[in-house]
Amino acid sequence: MAISGVLRPGFIQLRVLDMPGSIDHYTKRIGMHQVTEGPDGRVYLKTADEFDHHSFVLRRADTAGYDLMAFKVLEDADLDKFEKRIADYGIAADHVPAGEMPGIGRRIGFKIPSGHRIELFAHSEQSDPKPRVHNPDVWEVEPHGMRALRFDHALLYGPEIEKNLNFFEKVLDFRCAERVDMPDGLLAIWLSCGMKAHDIAFVKYPEPGKFHHAAFDLENWNDVGNAADILTRYDISIDIGPTRHGITRGQTIYFFDPSGNRNEVFTGGYTYYPDLPTRTWDEKELGKGIFYYERKMNDAFLSVVT
Numbered sequence: 001m002a003i004s005g006v007l008r009p010g011f012i013q014l015r016v017l018d019m020p021g022s023i024d025h026y027t028k029r030i031g032m033h034q035v036t037e038g039p040d041g042r043v044y045l046k047t048a049d050e051f052d053h054h055s056f057v058l059r060r061a062d063t064a065g066y067d068l069m070a071f072k073v074l075e076d077a078d079l080d081k082f083e084k085r086i087a088d089y090g091i092a093a094d095h096v097p098a099g100e101m102p103g104i105g106r107r108i109g110f111k112i113p114s115g116h117r118i119e120l121f122a123h124s125e126q127s128d129p130k131p132r133v134h135n136p137d138v139w140e141v142e143p144h145g146m147r148a149l150r151f152d153h154a155l156l157y158g159p160e161i162e163k164n165l166n167f168f169e170k171v172l173d174f175r176c177a178e179r180v181d182m183p184d185g186l187l188a189i190w191l192s193c194g195m196k197a198h199d200i201a202f203v204k205y206p207e208p209g210k211f212h213h214a215a216f217d218l219e220n221w222n223d224v225g226n227a228a229d230i231l232t233r234y235d236i237s238i239d240i241g242p243t244r245h246g247i248t249r250g251q252t253i254y255f256f257d258p259s260g261n262r263n264e265v266f267t268g269g270y271t272y273y274p275d276l277p278t279r280t281w282d283e284k285e286l287g288k289g290i291f292y293y294e295r296k297m298n299d300a301f302l303s304v305v306t
């Protein structure tokens with residue numbers, strides 16, 4: 001496990017069609033809190049269990065989908081180190097000044113082979129609500145909605161994921177916890193920068209830059225059931241679940257925000273140590289890998305993206 005370098009997912013920015021409906025979805029239903037609205041209209045959200053300024057950014061646009069995902073690095077000098085490694089690899093990084101997002105220091109950004117923008121940043125202010133650090137209660141602000149603990153990971157769809165794998169391993173020091181190999185080549189990868197089974201994942205898809213889901217961690221399987229109750233009570237479109245993944249072993253439910261962006265709430269998954277081997281799946285058991293109980297994929301999982 002890296003003691004310097006990329007620490008963990010920091011935040012994701014998604015495009016939404018309906019800002020008030022989206023804010024209601026992510027705050028009232030998923031259980032996040034709105035931190036602030038920026039001068040350009042972007043809305044910044046976090047869970048009450050996160051310290052950093054925000055973990056989720058919504059931008060009003062005419063199409064739903066993915067703008068960027070940012071990973072936090074340990075210290076400012078790591079940004080220079082990674083900028084050089086990225087440039088040496090042959091990818092150009094650009095600079096985003098401190099304050100372009102409220103509470104966030106300078107960032108570097110770059111486009112990976114699948115067409116997605118990834119950013120790195122070292123500094124975030126803290127914002128309320130956040131956990132107390134001295135004699136802390138299990139929560140400071142009473143949990144509501146699905147009781148999301150944190151923004152956990154994203155699954156992105158695009159071409160050239162073999163190149164993504166090479167870049168994330170060689171340049172950003174991620175490791176591949178699991179992969180799916182089909183007769184015609186690599187279909188999917190789950191990449192970790194810490195001790196979770198994945199922090200970002202990719203599935204091969206012809207169109208670049210597509211978004212499959214952003215996932216929130218829940219405390220336990222009962223909370224996945226609570227999330228299912230909320231989805232039915234408020235008539236929110238469900239993709240699949242509650243069920244379990246063979247890949248990562250997470251217990252999960254997938255659904256859609258008002259703009260059609262897929263969300264996941266999940267719990268569990270194994271601890272990934274950096275010396276562990278990559279677990280591999282093939283076409284014969286892929287259904288069980290994706291949905292362990294159903295043992296087959298639903299059509300939407302492979303085809304519905306924003």
Ligand SMILES: [Fe+2]
Nearest residue numbers: 155213215264
């Ligand atoms: Fe996921």
